[in-house]
Amino acid sequence: MKLIRISLIINKLVFEGDFPQNNDLINEWAFSSETVNKSSLTNLYNKAIDPSRIGWSSYEIVVTASETRIEIRPTFFVDSTDDKYRETEKILIRAIENEIEKFVYDNEAKSIEFNLDEKSDDNDYNVFIYSCPGASDSNEFRDFISELEQDTISYKIEYERSQVTDQGASGGIYEVLLYIVDTITAGVVYDLIKKMPEFKIITNLKKSRIENFKKKAALCLNTLPGNLELNEINEISNGNKNMQVTFRFNRNYYDFVFDNDNEIIHFIQKQDG
Secondary structure, eight states: OEEEEEEEEEEEEOOSTTOOEEEEEEEEEEEEESSOOHHHHHHHHHHHOOTTTOOOEEEEEEEOSSEEEEEEEEEEEOSSTTOOOOHHHHHHHHHHHHHHHHHHHHHOOSSOOOOOOOOOOOOOEEEEEEEEETOSOOHHHHHHHHHHHHTTOOEEEEEEEEEEEEESEEEEEEEEEEEEEOSGGGHHHHHHHHTOTTEEEEEEEEHHHHHHHHHHHHHHHTSOGGGOEEEEEEEOSSSSOOEEEEEEETTEEEEEEEOTTSOEEEEEEEEEO
């Protein structure tokens, strides 16, 4: 059973000058489901967005252990980002909402049961990022995961993100932050990873350190660690082993910089969702 979140956001774009734009949250749906996955959300997007009526649009799907979410973003061309919606645009918005509401009705769990009895794990995990620009999925990554499972090598996925843009020329990115158990038996995995340019190995970083980052950031934002979604992580090349980490919380993004002792030395709200 997972929490599913669907957001409908209209991207208002002025197609002249500096191309000012504004994202307008129209509606959000949150429900629990055993049937919704990345594939079904992609199908929802394809049903809800009629390319003959909405030429430009994009979506982002993020899958974590506890939650799966999609943001559907049609683009409306306007004279000003303050413009009210025209009647034809209101009809389009309502049509999209109807598709989403039908999807929620068909997939929402009628009774909710969560298994909170997670097995303890004393192992620590190394951190890898798989990134494939221009794709929304990767058979190569699926094959790699199958090899891990065949060799009974423990792994965890922090997030799996698919961003697809259909405007002008199609584009996007497929990205996964992956933890692989830090044991001798995982050595063969490193040999495979080194042959795959899509993988980035982040040195000086373990899963336990990321969990520490989450706890410190949650205290700073006055929330629980489980409410933070890891969005991006990079090692800062300054010789101090500092890490730049972006978390998503309440549709806002926050940049943190942690020093080698995992203390926050800088944070700022990066952008609105």
